Structure formats: C-alpha cells, structure tokens
Amino acid sequence: xxxxxxxxxxxxxxxxxxxxxxxxxxxxxxxxxxxxxxxxxxxxxxxxxxxxxxxxxxxxxxxxxxxxxxxxxxxxxxxxxxxxxxxxxxxxxxxxxxxxxxxxxxxxxxxxxxxxxxxxxxxxxxxxxxxxxxxxxxxxxxxxxxxxxxxxxxxxxxxxxxxxxx
Amino acid sequence: xxxxxxxxxxxxxxxxxxxxxxxxxxxxxxxxxxxxxxxxxxxxxxxxxxxxxxxxxxxxxxxxxxxxxxxxxxxxxxxxxxxxxxxxxxxxxxxxxxxxxxxxxxxxxxxxxxxxxxxxxx
Numbered sequence: 001x002x003x004x005x006x007x008x009x010x011x012x013x014x015x016x017x018x019x020x021x022x023x024x025x026x027x028x029x030x031x032x033x034x035x036x037x038x039x040x041x042x043x044x045x046x047x048x049x050x051x052x053x054x055x056x057x058x059x060x061x062x063x064x065x066x067x068x069x070x071x072x073x074x075x076x077x078x079x080x081x082x083x084x085x086x087x088x089x090x091x092x093x094x095x096x097x098x099x100x101x102x103x104x105x106x107x108x109x110x111x112x113x114x115x116x117x118x119x120x121x122x123x124x125x126x127x128x129x130x131x132x133x134x135x136x137x138x139x140x141x142x143x144x145x146x147x148x149x150x151x152x153x154x155x156x157x158x159x160x161x162x163x164x165x166x
Numbered sequence: 167x168x169x170x171x172x173x174x175x176x177x178x179x180x181x182x183x184x185x186x187x188x189x190x191x192x193x194x195x196x197x198x199x200x201x202x203x204x205x206x207x208x209x210x211x212x213x214x215x216x217x218x219x220x221x222x223x224x225x226x227x228x229x230x231x232x233x234x235x236x237x238x239x240x241x242x243x244x245x246x247x248x249x250x251x252x253x254x255x256x257x258x259x260x261x262x263x264x265x266x267x268x269x270x271x272x273x274x275x276x277x278x279x280x281x282x283x284x285x286x287x288x
C-alpha cells in the first residue's frame with residue numbers, strides 16, 4: 001500500500017461563515033461513504049481512543065436524523081444532532097448540525113466525495129447560520145473562554161464533521 | 167483586545183473589521199508574509215507581492231483597522247510592520263483545530279486501510 005497521508009488535511013476559510021476541510025484517502029468512494037455513514041463503522045474511528053461513544057444513530061435518508069454522544073475522560077457528555085437534507089450515495093450528504101453545548105448555534109454541513117484513480121477526496125464544508133455561530137469557534141483567547149471550553153468547541157466541530165459523515 | 171471584545175464594541179462588525187476575516191483573504195496573508203521579514207514601506211511590499219500598489223494600500227488599510235499591522239512615518243515614507251501579538255489567539259486556535267481535524271481524519275484513514283487489508287486477506 002502507499003505510505004499513509006497522516007496530517008494532510010487542508011483547512012480553508014473561504015468566507016466569514018464557512019470552514020472547508022479537504023483530505024484524500026487511498027480507498028474507493030463506496031467504502032469511504034460507508035465508513036462515514038454507517039454507525040458500525042463510525043464507532044470504530046470517530047472518537048479519540050480515550051473517549052467513549054455512547055450513542056451513534058444514523059437514519060441515512062432525507063428527513064432522517066442522526067444523534068451522536070461522546071463521553072470524554074473527565075465525564076463530560078458531548079451531544080450532537082441533526083437532520084439529513086440531502087442523501088446521494090456515494091457522493092454527497094447535506095445535514096443540519098447542532099451541538100448541545102452551544103444552544104442556538106446552527107450550522108449546515110455538506111460532505112462530498114470524489115474518486116480519481118482509486119483515491120477518494122473528501123470535502124467537508126461547515127457553514128454557520130450567522131457570525132455569532134462561527135465566533136463560538138474562534139473565541140480562543142484569554143479570560144472569556146478557558147482552554148477547556150476551546151477543547152469543547154473543537155470537539156463539537158469535529159463531531160459535526162463526524163456526524164456529517166456519521 | 168480579544169476578538170470577542172472587538173465584536174462587542176462593533177455591534178455588526180463588517181467583513182473587513184474582523185481579524186479572522188482579515189487573514190482569511192489570501193492577498194492579505196501574502197502581505198503579512200512580506201512583513202514577516204521586518205518593517206517595510208509600501209513600495210517594498212509591492213515589490214514582494216503580486217499585487218498593484220492601490221491593491222496593497224487597500225489591504226494595508228484593512229490590516230491596520232484590525233490592528234494586525236501598525237504604521238509609522240519616517241520622513242516622507244510610511245513604514246508598516248506586523249503586530250504578531252494580534253495573530254497569536256488565531257494562530258493558537260488554528261493550530262489546535264488543525265491538529266484535531268487531522269487526528270480524526272487520520273483515524274479514518276487508518277480504519278479504511280485496516281478494512282481494505284482485511285478484504286485482501288479474505
């Protein structure tokens with residue numbers, strides 16, 4: 001097999017409301033789509049090793065909901081929910097995203113896959129409904145938010161991605 | 167001033183008065199890169215980047231407004247310099263975010279490899 005592509009994610013901020021992440025995988029598109037959208041697969045890679053995933057449900061159809069809950073090593077629960085708006089296996093899903101820790105913040109997540117010569121490119125676009133939502137992510141300095149909160153932010157964002165996918 | 171405080175004093179911060187957005191624009195990042203080496207006059211910045219002088223001046227105005235560059239007069243010239251302290255919170259945040267995103271996608275990568283290896287063995 002080819003050498004791994006660890007650390008190769010490209011993260012871009014095309015405007016003040018969006019974050020776009022791209023990453024390539026040496027796997028066929030159908031497999032990548034399954035691993036992103038089937039709970040039995042998502043449970044295998046989504047959570048960091050030290051965390052437990054207590055809920056992972058995915059009703060992969062337009063109007064279907066997903067729900068994912070993590071428990072971090074200090075016992076904090078992180079819960080993410082959303083509803084699928086578009087489901088087009090194996091190339092695309094669009095879903096809403098909400099994190100219980102950030103009441104009132106909503107984002108729309110678009111996951112797209114494209115295969116070229118056996119390499120599948122994953123593009124995840126997270127679009128916040130308004131600037132206040134995005135600012136939840138970047139308030140990383142000093143007094144206002146502790147490092148712990150920042151970590152929660154990060155976790156929720158990533159979980160957003162996972163739920164996207166997951 | 168923190169980003170959040172900044173938003174507090176500008177009720178509806180326009181696109182160009184947001185630090186995050188100021189650096190989201192590739193041309194402005196190029197200018198910041200050019201200033202990494204030290205203080206420069208507009209003419210010297212124009213030489214370093216692939217933009218016209220009016221474009222550079224426009225971006226410098228945006229970067230000054232959010233405090234990412236400061237400016238002082240020396241004779242007839244105006245010298246611009248980077249204020250890296252203003253970038254620190256964003257830099258720290260970005261580094262953590264990139265790390266977290268990469269960790270998750272690397273786990274996905276490993277899992278995909280594992281599955282394919284199992285498939286080959288069967």
